[in-house]
Amino acid sequence: MSTSPRPLLLAVHGAGDRSTANLRAVSLAQSLRGRWPGPVDAAFQKGNPSFSDALVTADTVVVPLLAAEGYYARRRLPDALIREREQGARSPVLAPALGTRTELVDTVIEQLVAAEQPVQSVVVAAHGTRRDGASGRSAEALAASIAQRWPKALVRVGYLDQEPALEHVLRSVGEPVFLVPWMWGAADHAEKDVPEALAKAEVEALVLPPLVEAPALERVVLAAAREAVERTPLRLGTFAEELELAQSRIVQERLAGVGCPTILEARSDDPSSRTESLEAMLLTGEIDLAVHRLEDLPADRTRDRGDFVLAALLPRGAAGDVLVSRRGTSLEDLPLGARLVVSTASRQLQLQRQRRDLEIEIRSVAVAERASALLATGVDAAVVSEADLLRRGLEHVVAQRLPSLVPAPGQGVLAVQVRSDDDFARRLVGRVDHPSTRRAVEAELDVVRQAPDGALCAAHAVDFDGALRLEARWLDGERVVEAWSGPANARRVIDEVCSKLLGFWTSAEATAGGQP
DSSP: OOOSOOOEEEEEOOOSTTOHHHHHHHHHHHHHBTTBSSOEEEEESSSSSBHHHHOOSSOOEEEEOOSSSSHIIIIIHHHHHHHHHHTTOOOOEEOOOGGGOHHHHHHHHHHHHHTOSOOOEEEEEEOOOTTOGGGGHHHHHHHHHHHHHSTTSEEEEEESSSSSBHHHHHHHSOSSEEEEEOSOOSSHIIIIIHHHHHHHHTOOEEEOOOGGGOTTHHHHHHHHHHHHHHOOOEEEEEESSHHHHHHHHHHHHHHHTTTOOEEEEEEOSOOSOHHHHHHHHHHHTSOSEEEEEGGGSOGGGSSOBTTEEEEEEOOOOOOSEEEEEGGGOOTTTSOTTOEEEESSHHHHHHHHHHOTTSEEEEOSSOHHHHHHHHHTTTOOEEEEEHHHHHHTTOGGGOOEEOTTSOOOTTTTOEEEEEETTOHHHHHHHGGGOOHHHHHHHHHHHHHHHTSOTTOEEEEEEEEETTEEEEEEEEEOSSOEEEEEEEEEEHHHHHHHHHHHHHHHHHSTTOSSOOOO
């Protein structure tokens, strides 16, 4: 790491060149020069300089001048950092959105006290977004703090771009109203949208200044930057095997791209359950993060539960299965009675439909780790996850892709697990969560949860910006039923597929699935 002073970059959504919002951000950057040891600049989503133009190839500290850890803070900004890192920029350090700072919450409380008027109704006005459910958390935290300070007051949050709408919330509270614009401010939202909502609601309100006018703003920005620099790397638990290490390094690189440093804590033993072993390490505080192949997690472990939460699902890799065989032989050309190794019963049953003559053996070891060794022991072929081979750089051993096999739910997806009470790790790791992958995986897991007792499940969904395509199979030793639907509304597709599967399954004649 460079010993020269780190540059400080204020990341602002902005409202265009020469707008009041952009000019105030530039002014703030200028006022911080001399108080921060390195250069200080501002960059904008809308306006110049753009984020790419301003990010220097050094260990830049990025402080988002945003009210919430929402869509821009958790998606657009981290994606921009990752792109810059891929193009050669050194690891940035990304601080949380400024609106998560308790000092700014305290400033609002102080302003309400200083108003010297009874605090009876308070409406926190936030932007919000339907694209990210986390966007309202900081506004809700502010509202909770106000309600704690004035327990008899009616405190509500209203949004410009999600429910409940600001206009409707304003109508539901009694006057006099304190309105707190929980947004950067000095742009269309604070100067136009909020006043319009007040006018439509026909409510008189005492409007507090937006964040850009907070008295403690410079001090808060500097504190956020210093804390980001001093952040202790999170410990990422894994096992000292090639596939496990490769998966962990993918996660490590992704997190580094959004300013979340990590160190690997690799175990050399091989417990009977790696999932339970990693979870035990999380509980005891030996590690802060655990990386899992999502397909390895039982369905009940994929939901937020008790001690753990899946804070991030990374963008899905290759979702299908491939054949590794001696001399590159295809599945169709394997000799009669050939020995084939798989790692799951679902793969075994699907393959038996295609080649009933094969001797198919299930082994609990990670087949991708052992594929070459297996072929040297008399096994003719192995079917493995394509994503596993690609992560190990073994694409050259693939004899054949097998699109006829429906993959396991969550196949190709890496999940990052944290303790549910570790808000710091949860917030940082959440920056690399991939919403499209999460929507697809949730659909696949819905199929698992609705499967009859004793049925194995294979499912694969693709999310097209909210529209879903889903194919799935339920299997046991006697029946294999299948259905697909979409792309269409996710809930409708899931319900349609599961309804068809259940109908096929319960039918006395359902020995093979139908198509919609």
